[in-house]
Amino acid sequence: MKEIKDIIRAHERARKEGKQTALATVVHVDGSSYRRPGARMLITDEGQLTGAISGGCLEGDALRKALLVMTQQKPMLVTYDTMDEDDATLGIGLGCNGIIQVLIEPIDASRSNNPIEFLKAVDAQRQKSVLVTLFSLHDKKDIQPGTCLLLREDGDVLNLAPVLQDVLLADARKGMEEQHSSFKNYITDALNIAAFIECIRPAVSVVIIGAGNDVIPVVQMAEILGWETTVADGRPAYAKQERFTSACQVLVSKPENVLEQLHIDDLTVFLLMTHNYNYDYAMLRKLVQRNVVYVGMLGPRKKLDRMLGELKEQGVEWNSTQLEVIHSPVGLDIGAETSEEIALAILAEIKALFAGRKGSSLRSHTDVMHPRSESFIEEVRISSKSHQPSATTST
Secondary structure (H helix, E strand, O other): OHHHHHHHHHHHHHHHOOOOEEEEEEEEEEEOOOOOOOOEEEEEOOOOEEEOOOOOOOHHHHHHHHHHHHHHOOOEEEEEEOOOOOOHHHHHHHOOOEEEEEEEEEEOOOOOOOHHHHHHHHHHOOOOEEEEEEEOOOOOOOOOOEEEEEEEOOOOEEEOOOOOHHHHHHHHHHHHHHOOOEEEEEEOOOOEEEEEEEEEOOOOEEEEEOOOHHHHHHHHHHHHHOOEEEEEEOOOOOOOHHHOOOOOEEEEOOHHHHHHHOOOOOOEEEEEOOOOHHHHHHHHHHHOOOOOOOEEEOOOHHHHHHHHHHHHHOOOOOOHHHHOOEEOOOOOOOOOOOHHHHHHHHHHHHHHHHHOOOOOOHHHOOOOOOOHHHHOEEEEEEOOOOOOEEEEEEO
């Protein structure tokens, strides 16, 4: 989400300055690449770049292509084949081994349905979204429809797809239900078009209970990641807005009143960092009543064991599923000692949790980083009369 927010802000600045812009989006990757589908970059006619579609190797060529797109006001699909080792410009220079499809769309600010408006709709509310982008792999000189459909978690739909609207919406709803991005290639008697059905989740929301000095680097690093942060503490001298970043929400509150001031969803995590046993204990007692996905607590394991024992004596018990969400001591084992190192260990553990990873060293992996199934394109044959899938095969 951080990249999307940055692009929206950059486009607004460019619009006010009268600059032309184009949006480059990685819509498919076959093999290895630095960025995955969904990576975006805004390009201005003066060569300013916001976001990234690679580690820096593709950006120069994408800029040249984007200038052409701005001139012609016509979307373009560009293929970068880094599997070709004879290509000294891309293949060897990148050190990757994949085929990257990048869609570059002109941004006409006078149009209410331009791609940036779709991104604004994604960012407007803290909701999960599914964004559909259409492109033609069959004939790259054909019309590239681009960003055309948005489905939000609350059911709101922005559907400007030029073809197969009902089919695309049905697949977007399936993507929302499964929370899994996918690729489809729709084939009818009249067209052959591919779709990137992209699930976009809100930023991680980190609620930090405690406002001591060791919380400051946690907030700073979370902001770099584009995560939302809230700090809550009962001490007004510590819970002051000026001690934290401007984007951080700061609450002066008793523990029993904290949760009622928050929006909690399945991307909200809690860190107990007050160094005050009674405050942390009171918060843990409140959290047992909520379906939270992660609770991290500073301090040794025996501190948590003592709290759980006291809660049990009062008739409050966590079942095995609930206990799985408690991480104490908190953070990955990287030998952290300073506040900054501890913040790094904590945020890395949270990132690994949401990525479904264990946080191990990459060099110990024997398999590819991204499963090949993530690039699988499902071929869908559709009856032109009914606009309903009549059969599906795999590609």
